[in-house]
Amino acid sequence: MSKQFTEKKTVLVLFHNDLRLHDNATLHKAAALADEGKLILTFAPTLADDLQSKNWSQAYSFDKKGPARQQFIDESLADLDKSLQSLGNRLLYLTSEQLLQIIESQGVSYICVSQTADYAQNVAYEALQDKYPQISWHYQATATLFATMPTKDLPQSFTQFRKKVEYSHDLLSASADLDSCQTPVTLAPLPTSLASNDEYYFKVPPFDEQPNEPAQLEPNFKSGETEALAHLQHYFDSDAPSSYKVTRNAMDEWSHSTKFSPWLANGSLSVKTVLNRLRHYEREVVANESTYWIWFELLWREYFYWYAMTHQKNLFLFQGISDKKPPTRYHQERLEQWQQGKTAYPIINACMQQLNHTGYMSNRGRQLVASCFIHELGLDWRYGATYFEQQLIDYDVASNWGNWQYLAGVGADPRGCRQFNLKKQTQQHDPNGEFRDKWLA
Template sequence: MPHQVGLFLFKNDLRLHDNPALALAAAEVDQLICIYCLEPKQPPSSLRAPSNLSPHRQEFLQQSLLDLHHSLEQLGQQLIVTSDPVLDIIPQLITQHNISRIYCSEHAGYHEQQTWQRLLKPYPFIVFKRTPSHTLFDQTELPFQLSELPDSFTKFRKLVEPLNIKAPLAALTQLPPSPVSAMSWPQQTPPPAHVPLFEGGEQHGLAHLERYFKSKLASSYKDTRNGLDGMDYSTKFSPWLANGSLSVRQLVHSLRNYERSVGANDSTYWIYFELLWREYYQFYAHRHGKRLFDFSGIKTSKPATSFYPERFQKWCHGNTPYPIVNACMKQLNSSGYMSNRGRQLVASCFVHELGLNWRYGAAYMEQQLIDYDVASNWGNWQYLAGVGADPRGHRRFDLIKQGQIYDPKGSFIKHWGGDQYDAALDSVDAADWPISR
């Protein structure tokens, strides 16, 4: 059999444990190039985030890539990290190293899928293989065709909840060597001047997984999940799940072990329930493709919203007439993270109180959130804007009441300075004339 040189394109699977695509590559080639291409300089659509991701997102990604590189080094491998676009660097490597096989994990993003199709088109003589690693179930395991994905989460949940989940694969202990000599990494962005809430990388993700289930927090999760600040009110797995430093199947495997040893209750079920929400949005993104970014979403009519630059900037900086929203946005800008409850409140404010085009809010979150996931982010924004998978239409929250329920003493608002804002929403009218005060 001829000497086989393979290339593995890392994207949202920055780990060695439960990585079926990488395991397949390791089994089929004699030499393997492992590469990660940073985001392109131009956004894939006019409304998606600009190339300059927040310092928090960049730092978490850099930590994750460095952790993966160190893990690969222990197996005699290396991770090539490049700022060159996929469609530029991989053709060069194909020519230089006579690559015969290219592997990657499936990705829910439309842009990532289009890039993969454009990559394989000129190379009919190369074997291209994509393997799912970002979901609990493969598409082949679903009790329906992807084209028949239920139009609501509840219908989806009832169909998939009885399904068995495959056991996660063990971490790889050997890999074929790389034919590429050691390469220097692109210049790294200086870290923000803060102590991060999360440290990126597979080792930190697995350590958090072990730490969480060694505590008893999972047994009270349903009672605490609507908290706004701190580390213990929710599971906090999302940053590592988002870039694949942690496998969702490994997470469920640990959850089941906890239920067997400590006990199952409504709270442990609710962790799985919310992972099924994540699952639904992954397949939702695969099903609807480019429509995930359409103003009208998966509906036929567009929302009655527009774009007001001044309102948008006030929302981004936490300077709206709504203290709970301001506190959440300042928390996001300071840390790169916001609670699930907070995300619902700021999105509701964005669409309903400020009358803004939901896609700009989704794009801002893409830029800021360290746990940004294309499917969950854009799917949830569609849901709140009434153009997604929600049979009840718009989801509007009473922001005053929400503050009273989830921040009754006002400590969260005070801590983040949410009560410091410009009381006037607009300084100009629709014709850009100054508004007298």
């Protein structure tokens, strides 16, 4: 037999926002490539920071992950590690330096990653490719409904995008190719030298020993794939989907919107699986305006994914994708008042308290606090987006920065800058003051 056929491959997976086994094409690809070779499954949390290109860095950083977001990710990793162990492998949690050592010492020949709209992560992947040109890279689409952009060019507005996608794509087809990735995956083992070294093993950090206060996550947000699938099941077993359109703007009610976002953001839930369940509900229970609207919102997510892919680092520019800088600026005192929920606007303060305590805020709340940040407080929108990045357990680079650009009038909104009337919005969405009472008590 020739050497080519006898040599066993060493395949490395870099998990990022794809922390799951179900519908994970990256893991399936890696498992198939490794065949009877070796498979190294890794998560390197600081890769994007450590391998950032010299001519690009996102300059508005607070602490990138607040305690709630950090806890949500760590617990998702713990769940993933448990699942991988049940399949005979495990997750290695590495510093960037350890990752490079392993690539070199193990003679990694293939790297498998999920396609991502995270610009900084892509810069890090390019740096690795430059450093190790002999390694063959495989990218799979795991964070989106479409393997490639579903329109030839990205339309300038969401409405044009939605119309094109709805016209040209069979809405059920998103579930058709799922089956192959839903089948259980067989994993080759870790190389023995790594398996015997527990310094790389993922360990759940002792949250009570962290420098920050432990986060008070909304108790229903339980991290990880196992809980994500349980929540998905529970949501579609309930009546909530059939009234989503009427309830979705509520400020603070668990069942009034899907609450899929934190699991979608770190990939412990697949968006194709969500669509699959939605179509099933429409066939078996009811298809109405509300179920259509869940699809509509998932398309917003798609739009911002492809928007981030298209505009890359312009996602972080003050003038966004427009040619004009907004008339706003950095102002430390006002920024702190907004962050701490100490502005002159009780509805904003309640929303910010909710965010600071739970790591979550409703879509309506996000629109109001962003509008206030830009218009009433006259602040540079990038600091608001960066604060969301730190606090939100569902932080997603494309949805966050895309929505902020949109509201700041430097993004994909054909109507320009949108200002919400805070008095009217308060009357409409918190008429009896229950939301404010709860969070401002």
